Amino acid sequence: MNNGHNVIQNVLFVCLGNICRSPMAEGILKNKIDNLGLNDRYVVDSAGIGNWHSGEQPDPRMRATALEKGIELNSLARQVTSKDFKKFDLLIAMDRSNYSELLIMANDEEERSRVTLMRKFDPIASDDLNVPDPYFGGDEGFEDVYFMLERSCKNLLEYLQNVENT
Ligand code: 4NP
Numbered sequence: 001m002n003n004g005h006n007v008i009q010n011v012l013f014v015c016l017g018n019i020c021r022s023p024m025a026e027g028i029l030k031n032k033i034d035n036l037g038l039n040d041r042y043v044v045d046s047a048g049i050g051n052w053h054s055g056e057q058p059d060p061r062m063r064a065t066a067l068e069k070g071i072e073l074n075s076l077a078r079q080v081t082s083k084d085f086k087k088f089d090l091l092i093a094m095d096r097s098n099y100s101e102l103l104i105m106a107n108d109e110e111e112r113s114r115v116t117l118m119r120k121f122d123p124i125a126s127d128d129l130n131v132p133d134p135y136f137g138g139d140e141g142f143e144d145v146y147f148m149l150e151r152s153c154k155n156l157l158e159y160l161q162n163v164e165n166t
Contacts, residue, residue: 015094018048018077023058095130
C-alpha cells in the first residue's frame with residue numbers, strides 16, 4: 001500500500017492458536033526490521049485460525065525460547081477476520097492446514113493470491129512445507145520452530161525489500 005512517500009507493506013502471520021508459531025514469526029520479523037531501522041516501512045501482525053486463546057500472551061515456552069535469542073514477544077492472541085484480507089498484503093500460514101483455512105475464508109481470487117506458506121521462504125524446508133505445531137510436544141520443538149522461522153524471516157525480509165524496489 002502506498003502512503004504517498006514510501007510503500008508500506010503489511011504482513012500477517014497465521015497459525016492455529018496464535019500463541020506459539022505466528023507470534024514467534026512476528027517477533028523475529030519485527031526484530032529484523034527494527035535492527036535495520038525500517039519500522040516505518042512495514043506493519044507486522046499475527047493471528048490465529050481459532051479463538052481459544054484470544055487475548056492471551058504467547059505460550060510461556062515460546063516466550064522463553066524467544067528471550068534466549070534476545071527477542072521479547074509482546075503480542076496478544078486474536079482470531080483472523082475477513083478484514084485481514086483487506087488490510088494485509090501477505091497472509092503467511094504456518095502450515096498447510098492454516099493455509100487451507102485461509103483460502104476458504106478469502107472472498108475472491110485476489111484475496112486468495114495474498115495467502116502463502118511460511119516455509120516457501122525457508123531455504124532448507126521439509127517437503128511438506130509445514131512449521132510443525134509445538135504446542136503438544138517437548139521443549140526442543142520450540143527451539144526447532146525458532147530456527148525454521150529465523151531462516152524463513154531472513155529470506156522473507158529480503159523478498160519484501162526486493163518487491164519494494166521493483
Ligand atoms: P500455535 O500452537 O498454532 O502455534 O499457536 C497452538 C496453540 C494452541 C492450540 C493449538 C496450537 N490449541 O489447540 O489450543
